[in-house]
Amino acid sequence: xxxxxxxxxxxxxxxxxxxxxxxxxxxxxxxxxxxxxxxxxxxxxxxxxxxxxxxxxxxxxxxxxxxxxxxxxxxxxxxxxxxxxxxxxxxxxxxxxxxxxxxxxxxxxxxxxxxxxxxxxxxxxxxxxxxxxxxxxxxxxxxxxxxxxxxxxxxxxxxxxxxxxxxxxxxxxxxxxxxxxxxxxxxxxxxxxxxxxxxxx
Numbered sequence: 001x002x003x004x005x006x007x008x009x010x011x012x013x014x015x016x017x018x019x020x021x022x023x024x025x026x027x028x029x030x031x032x033x034x035x036x037x038x039x040x041x042x043x044x045x046x047x048x049x050x051x052x053x054x055x056x057x058x059x060x061x062x063x064x065x066x067x068x069x070x071x072x073x074x075x076x077x078x079x080x081x082x083x084x085x086x087x088x089x090x091x092x093x094x095x096x097x098x099x100x101x102x103x104x105x106x107x108x109x110x111x112x113x114x115x116x117x118x119x120x121x122x123x124x125x126x127x128x129x130x131x132x133x134x135x136x137x138x139x140x141x142x143x144x145x146x147x148x149x150x151x152x153x154x155x156x157x158x159x160x161x162x163x164x165x166x167x168x169x170x171x172x173x174x175x176x177x178x179x180x181x182x183x184x185x186x187x188x189x190x191x192x193x194x195x196x197x198x199x200x201x
C-alpha cells in the first residue's frame with residue numbers, strides 16, 4: 001500500500017509539472033512572459049527537465065525575469081543531467097563561455113555533453129562539434145567532417161558550406177572540387193551568402 005501511494009504521488013507530481021509547463025508555453029505564446037516564467041519555475045523546481053530547460057531559456061534571454069546567465073547555466077545543468085538533449089547543448093555552450101573551473105575540465109565536460117546532444121540529433125550540437133574539431137588546437141578533421149555532414153544532412157546550410165570547404169581543401173576527406181561545388185550549390189540554394197560568394201569566386 002505504501003508503494004502504491006508513493007507511485008501515485010510520483011504520477012501526480014509529474015502530471016502537475018507537465019500541466020504547468022504546458023501552461024507556461026501557452027502563456028509565453030500569448031506574450032505573458034512573467035506568468036510563463038512562474039509556471040516553468042514551479043514545474044522546474046519539481047524536477048521536470050523540460051521546464052528546467054525553459055527556465056534556463058528565460059534566464060538566458062531575460063524573458064519574464066531578469067537576465068542571469070549563472071542561473072540559466074544552473075537550470076540547463078539540471079535538465080542536462082536528466083538527459084534533455086537541447087539542455088545538454090545549451091549547458092555545454094555555457095560551460096565553454098562562462099563556466100567555472102579550469103578551461104581543460106570545462107572543455108572536456110562540454111565536449112561530452114555536445115557529443116550526447118549530437119547523438120540525440122541536435123543539429124546545433126552537430127554543427128558546433130564539426131567546427132570545434134576542425135579548428136581545435138589539435139584538429140581532428142575526419143571527426144569534424146562527420147559532425148558537419150550530420151548537421152548538413154539535417155538541413156544546416158552553414159554546415160553544408162563547411163563541408164564544401166572540406167572537399168575543396170581536402171580536410172578529412174579526399175580533395176574533390178566537384179564535390180565541393182555540389183555542397184556549395186546546395187548551401188547557396190538555401191541563401192547562404194558565403195557559399196554564394198565561394199561559387200562566384
